[in-house]
Amino acid sequence: MIDLHEVATPAVLHGRDDELDALARLLTASGGGCVPVLLRGGWGSGKTSLLRTVLARARRDPGLHVVSAWVDPLERDLPFGMVRQLFEHMAAVDAPVPPVAPDSPDTPRTNLAAHSDPYSAPWTMPPEALAARTAGQEMAALGELYRQVARLAGHKRLVVIIDDLQRADPASLRWLRYLLCRGGELPVVVLAALAEEGTHPNTDSLAAVLPLFRHQLTLGGLAQDAVDSLAEEILGHVPPTAFTAACREASAGIPLLLRAVLRGIRARRPADAGLTAPIAEYVPADLGPALLARMEPLAAHAATTAAAVAVLGGSPSTDLLAATVGLSVSQVADAVHGLVRAGCATQTGSEVSLVCESLAVAVSTTVLPSRRMELHVRAARSLHADGAPAERVAAHLLPGALGERWAPEVLARAAERAYEQGDLARAATYVRRALREDAQEESRARLLALLGRLELAFDVPVAVGSFERSLELCQDPGERAVVARGLAGALLALDRYPDALQVLRTTCESLREADPADAMRLEIDLIHIALTNAASAPDAVRRLKELDVDDAPDTGVRRPLAALLSLREAMAGRAGEAVSLARTALERGADPMSDASVVYYDAVISLRAAGETELALEYAEAAVGQARERASVLGHVQAIGVRASMLCGLGRLLDSQADALSALAQLQGIGIGPSHSFAVFATATLMESLVRQGRPDEAEELLQRADLAGELNSNWVNDYVLMVRGRLRVAQGRLDKALADFLLCGERAGARGTSGPGFHPWRSEAALVHTELRQGDAARALAEAELALAHGWGTPETVGTALRAMGLVTGGPEGLELLREAVETLRGTPARVRFAQALADFGVLARKAGRLPEARACLQEAASVAHECGATPVTDLALAELRAVGDRPRTRTFQGAAALTPTERRVTELAVQGMTNREIAQRLYVGLRTVEAHLTSSYGKLAIDGRSGLAHALAAASCGP
Template sequence: MTKRVAESLLLERDSELTALAAALEAVRMGSGSLVVVQGPPGVGKTRLLAAATDQAQANGLLVLAARGHELERAIALGVALDLLAPPLTAARPKERARLAAGLAAPAAPLFPGLLRQELSPAAPGSDDMLRGLCRLAVNLTGWGTEGAAVRPMLLTVDDAQWADEASLRFLAMLADRVGALPLALVVAVRDGGDGSEVSALRRLTVQPPNRLLAPAPLSAGAVERLVAGVFPAAGDDLAAAVAHASGGNPFLVGELLRSLQADGHVPPASAVAGMVPGTVLHSVLARLARLPAEAGRLATSLAVLGDRTPLRRAARHAGLGLPAAERAADVLAGAHLLRPGDPLGFLHPLIAAAVHADLPAFARARAHRRAADLLAEDGEGVEKVAGHLLVSQPEGDLAVARTLREAAGLALRRGDPAAATRLLHRALADATAGRYSGELMLELARAQMTAGDMAAHDTVTEALPLLDDAPAPVRAEALTLLARLRNSRGDFSGAAVAQDAALDLFEAGDPRSEDVLAEYLMIARFHPSLRRHAARRLAPVLREARQGRPPGRPGLLAHLTLQLALDGDPVPEVLRAASGALAHDPLVDPVGHGSLMGIVVHALVIAGELVAAEAAADAALSAARRRGDVLAYGYAGYHRALARYHQGALTAALADLEAARGPHDEGWNSAGGWIAFLLAWVHLERGEEDAAEEALHLADPHPPDGMYSPLVLDCRARLSLLRGDPAAALRAARDAGHLLERLYEIDHPGLLPWRGTAAIAAHHLGDHPAAQELAGQAVARARTVGVAQAVGAALRVAGLVARPRPDLSLLAEAAKILQGTPAALEHARALVDLGAALWRAGRGRDCGPPLRQGLALADRMHARPLAERARAELHAAGMRPRRTAVAGIDALTPAERRVALLALHGHSNGQIAQTLFISTKTVETHLARVYRKLAIVNRRQLSEAFGSPT
């Protein structure tokens, strides 16, 4: 009988077994895949996963398995940790360190006691953790890791409809990448399961490369074969009745046959003719009722406690002594209800569901409360205890509320705000009125906001009256959260009112207000309608700082640094504020992934301190790489590119922008406008007009009143100049300057030298008075702010547009000033313009040195248009300029170029493989082709070949 029933679970499953075998064979050859097994309970999904596991183990694959449990859906990343913790536990410390290195680092805090990591003051964001887990899974295969042997892997997840949402997002993220990996992912999910509406679960069923297996019910012939195996003398009528009653479901066929066999004789067809699947499961309960009472009590306790429960705990819950519980477990296993052995588990989830559903509602709730107490006594984690508390009845117990609150906090840190929301809703039912309820509601609002649920606005509004007597920091946190929510809804004035109220809670000079003010400024000062109010809030901070009393918190120091730079304060003061902001952590704000660090770098660039700006971004890149923070790495890459662009390191800037575009391409597109203008600037200097035009489209989805919008307009002005449309260039340049001043009251050439662009455009139009007026204004403004780079650039333009001929003294002064700055790109322009003007003034002897120096700089920078102009001027002057060595960069394919840029960026082969999700061998192949095309032999020569200045 047992053999026949077990056979039913794989009967008529040849096509499914063939598909699984093909997936496993493909992964052995290095091609990963996703297989989803979907169907109703009892159709044999678990058995198919077991067959895949058996075959994978026989073929030497690494096999990791996990299963969703209905009561453990509140355990954030529970299924993911069940998958990945066993191989980490089995690994030696040195191997664990390798597995958790690089992009896997954000996952390290999820494995306390197993992995150690340099942690930032706040845990990484949820998406960082998920990416870290994906990289950890990849590292377990050895793929993309230098010096590691590749071992193909099978990951199986059963009952995925009961997996927690964070784990499902991890699986979906891994499935996005699985086609390039030696990894097969096989997921079993019920039709219409409770989790079927979770978007991550839906994604899995349509994810390419995907095979969806939907095992069909057994045919009438297959059921007849199974019936004949149990009742050889039975006729066709009994087989037909069993097929009808079970619907061809393999599990229900087996249970029905067990129940019929218990009667000890061949039943008539009429005994089952009227049965339906529900009554088949009732027969399980009838079978259980015929067993000794101790067996029924143990089965009921196990149904409440869940699979994988130790026998000792189940016995305590059932009120049985250990010997009696052991006898009961043996009886239940003999009746094919439980699997033999400890820990205990039902033979099939449907059996557990039937036993659990048979409990009356209040008895079931009380049984779960008792289960929670037992788990707590045994030292199980709060998340497991909370799973039982969620289905217990509220009793006004503050201890229950505290446990649920603690579990919610853990869920939030692990990136599952939906689970945290459920836990906090239930905690509120046990909390008493007043401040404790208010703080719980505040946490609920935070979880809802993180989950993207705008009900958070109503929750925090309801919480505020309950927090009247709470400490100022708690109430300020609530008001700050309300401000964020209003801001996200477009209610900017309402956001300002809430944030003002938060700031008013603190006495003047209270250092606790500094973080609140920094967050407010991050929202308000970059939004035109709130900017003036933000300036008023920042004004006393500026006054205090200028009197030698700067703020102490790094976030507020970052905003101070930017304002000092924009106001044209002495450069040493800007540097002092920047140093304070970056002193403790180069990212300044780990929670914000380095956005405040970016403010500091922008301030340093505006002040002309390009070397200091690059050093700050360098340190941030190193910190982000250590932590595996992909978003912070992208932000730091962008800001280093900004500093490098002005220094003329155009190719290195492109490499940095590759790092910046990684997070953007994965959906973090808030930086798209900033990336657009800088990428366009770089391409224009390299003579890549079409690439510049394409880069500007990155700004298209973004609001037209962002601070980057004037910079994008300036790029369009430069592009129009190159394309011979100075009228359009003049309009765009003027619009850029006026927009920046109207929206933000900013007029600083270190941020946007729009007058220079406009003056050149007016000059080309023949409107020389307008050109000279604009150029004169540019010089005056640059001298006012006192930034040498800005002064030199403005003087260069003023010298070019002077009439009746270019002003040699202004051009010479520009070149001299710029020679003393790190602004190599602007210096090269000044040299070429000076040399060309000298030649046209009849000073052929004097034009050679600046033209040759400008050409050398432009060649080294790969600023091709500038280099070609310098070369043309030298030819016109009768000189023979040296030819640029053919580097072969234009012959690189896009894939080769990207690998080369990342290598130039300082990535190892393994890091490049991790970043691009290609194998280390593929990286090596690409680099070999790069070296051949560039006529170099190692990565140390990449800088010279790509023309990056040293």
């Protein structure tokens, strides 16, 4: 057995250099003796091309006598038909032979030996001797044939080349066996090609010959370098490797298919144009019939079975194929066996698949559309009857004909499964196909509701239409409530607040007597939405004050009601009650699958207003994960928008920016622009992050792009926009505009009962602007009011923020003490940016008061905390003040590895390597006390106690954030 590896690409026969070299060595091997060589390969593998190339090369060798036969199936019943083709023309030794190009595809399928060779012995066996009728006559003919071959081989080495050996007649196969068994000493090379086809009438005779071939070569798919060369030849330019690799995969490297694909690509696209479809779809339309014709002889029903495999796709089982094409399982098994032996199919267990995509495409295009639909319907029926998973059945219902009574139910189950797996596009496809069937109204209503949920991820306006049609058809109270809430959510995303309120109000009233629980659940969402709009907020607030958590008729309503009531408590300044209710509301997360609703984010916002920002962030992050698992775009956008706000409040400005940008991009993808209220919240959060980072120009550009620079509507979210816009105007030095925004924010918040400092500290911000404008009385009045409200609110964050404003407004020694109190109140809270601001303000006032040590310590800490958050303006202020007290800061932070001086960094690195203080001093040529001083300073900056924490601290710093 010869082990071959495909290497260089020859000029004519791509990818078969190794085989050609191996065959050349066998043809010209020194010494006598018979050399039998069998060339194996499936159809399309290039066996015939390889044999013709070998034949052409052999004829050019004057030391060889070459005979050849290309066996025709028509000669199977003709005794010695293959032998006749090899030798019958040699009797006319004086007849001239017309010249034929060595590599021409038109080489006649007859003997083409050099008849004029004077050393060739004449063929003297008369043709009638080959027409043997009895066993004795055949044996005599075999003996005479052997002697004739021996006579020929006595003059020159004889080379016998046979293509399609599997088609040879039995008498010729017995002759070949006779020759190989007895001609061991004859200088004869027999090179035969065998196609791996199915059973034939001469299988037994063939099986007796094959073991006698000592040398066997198997042709596989072309190697990558051969594909590269062939693609260059056919396309006329050097294509990218990624392209040729895709061609090889699509054709399994089979030369026949590969050439067809490449020629199809050349015919259908310009040389400088890219592909517009998967590579297999460039298969020429006329290839399929030719392939099926070649499959017909492989086995009974081979072509029919291959067509069914191609149409059904994937790897159908033999049982499914039998049910689909109307054959017995054994008939399909025989057909599959022939396909597998020929190399055009593979089988794993009972599952069958064609070897490559281009073959499947070519074969499937030969099947009429009506036949394809019939095959898919039969497959769906068989799978459904066997209890197969809904998604397997649905895959065949999609392209199948309409009319199966059970189809809508199966398609709906498949859609739900795809939805759970996050494949929303696939789920929507199943539902749309189900809606084409003749389904009952209730079933159609459920399908439309599911379609609406799915369409929210692609096109919100389209989802509104699906929800509306579902609500019209739906009769079940519970399902009506769910559909109404889904429709209201979609309308809200489009800023259609009145329509959303009307849907909820109408449906709620229609269900109040029949289903009080669902009615209250709808009312909860109704109140939540009404609160966000100034016109409807007063009535909503009155109704909200009447509710109690015990009013919930069941636990399914208790949690959303608790979320709404937590907001009420936060609005009233009762932080403790707000936190308790929020925990009840969020016991299953902020985005539970059983009751997805934006009302749960009221509880998250209440937690932040109550100073529990870190806990609020935990719930927001969990909601992001829940929405991601369900592939809910709107749910994910809402979750990351809320998370962005929490991150901004914690001073994680870059993380907040990333979330806000992601939310806006996803909203844009489903048709919601930056001016919609769903996008405005993320836009305002992003603006706040940019302003705190000292990037006002980018924030202004965002403001203009979202059309938020002018008058704003009464939506609740715009209170937040006014707060952020006011801070932007302060950063731009437009103080009058800033003051107007802060005061308007307060006016609007007061109208809906959210004027407490836990939501928007507008009084503190307005007081600081009044101070800058030298309007001291107005500034003090606002600052005092804010501080009183903050103490009543009771959370350190709101108290510290109000103390900072009061200290800056007051100034002097009293103001300095108020700022000191603000620093200590904010220390340890999640409000890192506000803490850094208070530190910097205290440092500035302390420097002006001549209290330089206190100023220096606070300014260094302010710079470090602000740098950690990314709050560049605060860092710049603190560093400028440090320079004013005579310091020369080398870095922008005084904490962490970034604060280490070059010498401290070198000393700590040597310490991490295990060197003692004395060894470090010797290495750096410094004193022992100097090393100790550098290490002590480094420990303080890295917030560690000693050497044991050095390695971890430095490693963490090198990894970055």
